[in-house]
Amino acid sequence: MQVVTSKEMQQLDQYTIETLGMKEELLMENAGRAAAGDIYDMYPEAHTAVIFAGKGNNGGDGFVIGRTLSSLGWNVYVYLLAEEDALSGGALYHKDLYRACGLPLTAGTGVPEPESPEEGIIYIDAMLGTGIHGELKEPFYSAAKWLNSVTAPVVAVDIPTGVPANEEELPGMAVNADATVILEAPTLSTYLYPASHYYGEIRIVPIGVPRASWNALDQKRQTWDLTDAAKSLPERTQESHKGDNGKGLLIAGAYNMPGAPAIASNACLHAGIGLLTTSVPASALSAVASHVLEATYFPLPETEDGQVADLQETPFPWDGMDGVAAGSGLGRTESTRVLTKRLLTETQTPLVLDADGLYFLPELEAEMANREHPLILTPHPGEMGRLTGLSPKEINAERFTVSREYARKFSCYLVLKGPNTIITTPEGRQYVSTSGSSALAKGGSGDALTGIVLAMMLQGPTLEEGVCNAVYAHGLAAEIAIREGISDYSFTASNLIDYLPKALAFIQAQKK
Template sequence: MHVVTPFQMRRIDQRAIEEFGIPGIVLMENAALKTVELVFKYYPPYNWNYPYGSTSLNKNYKEDSGENTLVQAEKISNVLVVAGCGNNGGDGLAIARHLFLAGYNAAVFIVSEGGRKPKGDAGINLNALLSLQESYADSDALQIRWIEKRKDLFALQAALNKTHLIIDALFGTGLDRPVDGLYAAVIDLINEKQNGSRKAVPVVAVDIPSGINGESGKVMGTALRADHTAAYGYAKPGHLLFPGRDYAGRLHVVPISLPGDSAEYVQADMFTLSDEEAAGMLKIRPRNSHKGTFGRVAVIAGSTGMTGAAHLTAQAAMRSGAGLVTLGIPSSLNPIMEQKLTEVMTWPLEDKGSGHLVPESYQDAEKLLKDKEALAFGPGCGKNSGVLEILRNILGSFNIPIVIDADGLNHISRDMNLIRRHKAPVVLTPHPGEMARLTGLKVEDIVSRPVEIAAQMAKEYGCIVLLKGAASVVAEPGGRVYINASGTSGMAKGGSGDILTGMIASLIAQGYDTFDAAVLGCFIHGRAGEQAAGHLGETGMTAEYILNAIPHTFKGLYELTK
């Protein structure tokens, strides 16, 4: 699915209004209704009173499958909406109207600093809500209050003690300044209430959690943590990059009836994947196949003390569907790998008894690579100077796609022009520390600007860059950028990256486009990690369990294609 920046989203909205004649108030109403559906699904009301003709929506939510299924959830009655005075606040006011009419008690708090009031479409929704309150003057089920001074926070604090759900509609994705004043006080009060409670009140964020930058995912001074976020039209980078991804909770990208070519119109070059989209990228494995059909992978990895990296890389290549995998290993370590590996073949590389690659290893490596479709190079190779010598010869002499990781990256950082010399695709898979060595930048800069830095390197060196992290980024020279949404903290263990390297090399050997192989490998790697964590928990799982989960993950995705 496409990912658009806040600026691109503004252009999309503007085009829908000006060129297609879709009034802004209609887009706001569509956004509100989709958020209300989300609330119905996870936090249904005690007294269902949906006003539009029948209870068919209630019925559908009980009987439908998939995304429209009414989950097993505790029914609630009291909803608190905190709204700003901009369009995000207008969304919140429309949501409050629908929730009240559906049977919830709605307490609405509008934060107005400096006398500002909702205008335009937001003002229309405010007037509609005020009229509704007047019509139900004999009931206190709909309350509208203003927060204009610090003393008004006492009423909010009292309402927080009674509410069962909070709708966050203070700021949208365009926030580009630190949150301060009354807005910061409101956010801090809600966070304080959440942190001090035994059972935190769930929060549904309108488009993005207030206080999160929609471009970078950074916290702009302070921010609200949501359990669910309804992202309107498209996901934004701030939903997927940390810490914004943590604050967003479960992300729901909901349609608001924008023109279907909107992403193309703004030339959106970022995307992420759903399970269905990943499944759609998988190649059909024909029945009349043989092991050569699915590619031959070479792995050059390992040194004394690092045989595990070689084992994980080679096994990951095999378990990701390659027909044949051969591990090139320093010759003195070959007996160890012969015992550790069954399906993977080994190929001893001359090491002069050192347990490390030496310049003389290249002659054996040359023979290894003659009939291979992809090479995984670097995991556990060590710091010996022979590694760079072999890498230089391979990049200069062989027309083979290569995935370079770990020690391979550390060595190539000494001569980055080698990448340009290679006549076949190159995939670099650095973590932020390795990226710092490749670029000369500080780790903090890389972590704070992963999309920009990965894209810049991909363009400069004409290669695929997979910048690993909690939200890995894959960039290609043409400008496309993938932001990965799969994975778990349990994958922050030694060996996880080695597995990813083997997976990508395997997919390339099977005939996948190099960029697609990096994207798909990254996504499936994360899903396998999630599956491992589901069985063992994040604390105790190791890379070996990610390895074991790879076949199950592929199986699950292939089943989605049936």
């Protein structure tokens, strides 16, 4: 599923109408019928739709929705928040067709006051679409406020009125929908917070935009969902052996943080890596090894006070590995800085850096820029802020833009963690993972992701797909755990590891 800006959606419509020759009225008919069908299926007990329509294309969709729901046996009422003579184009055509069918319409600029009882009623927001910017003006401000006061379900068409489509700050009043039926493709704000809260349940319906229109659109964003994961998760053959499934080195932990390498290692093993070597401080080795039986170990040298010693000359076994991951629980010491620099300059396989492995990157930008082998960074917004000099709030406001600019600048794969984690490639392609849960907001979740990324990027079929699948499986494991009764309050990274096999099995089952 493609993810677009409001301008890209406008370009898509223009190409379809002006270049391919599909009439605007037909495209609007497709959109309204698709939305109406989804609303009908979503609320099988409903019998009445009250539709708030604007004068633009979103309002035109509303008229089609009303006419279609009427044909399915519903009572429909449309409140047009404009004078009838303000409409033009497809919206005017479908308003006139709606009127010709003898269906009720009230036009004007006041806030409507429907008299119908709320039981069995659905309110539909078809006031303003994805091209609107800035604060709501009257009568839309009062209409949005009114819709937010009702107890019956409110369904937005394409986007809740008042919510910006792009990376913009929420300006103020907006419709807080119970569900949003998105037409053809979601816009950026669908996956940005706090805007995403206003969408409610997200429903995406195709409206028949020709493939030729998508091919003509120069954009590189899409969701990564169960279908994508199932298509790309490699199948294992009977003759495969452990060497076929990746040989990885994980460098993590400190004497007082043995949990990080244990979590990352177990996650890596459960994600299917063939052979794993875990490198931890000597004093933490026994604690980690007692929880991770399947790995081999390479102890890190320590000083007398238990700190990791200077790693400048340590002969790490990364030359024999297919991939390396480092950072979880290492600490922000000089030894970590030395290790990070060596990893960037000496390893000749894909390298994953997370947590403390990211800390010194701002002073190692030359080494990053000159690196010739794949580099995968997995920061949360706070860590991304240190990499860019921006605040976490600024990062979250422009997650797509900041990710793309950084990934292109340093030719790296960037996994910006958070709700709807965004994966960006060195070329600027972006994938939004559709899996996840609030349960992941716990210490250790990022360590688990590091291990999963190390395992799955080595199993392919490409590194890009492996990283996307790692993020998706990580989120899906949390979803399944919550569905099976684990509270998001009590969920831990250990629970995530326990449910990772179920997540992978669920993905595999979709192949059949």
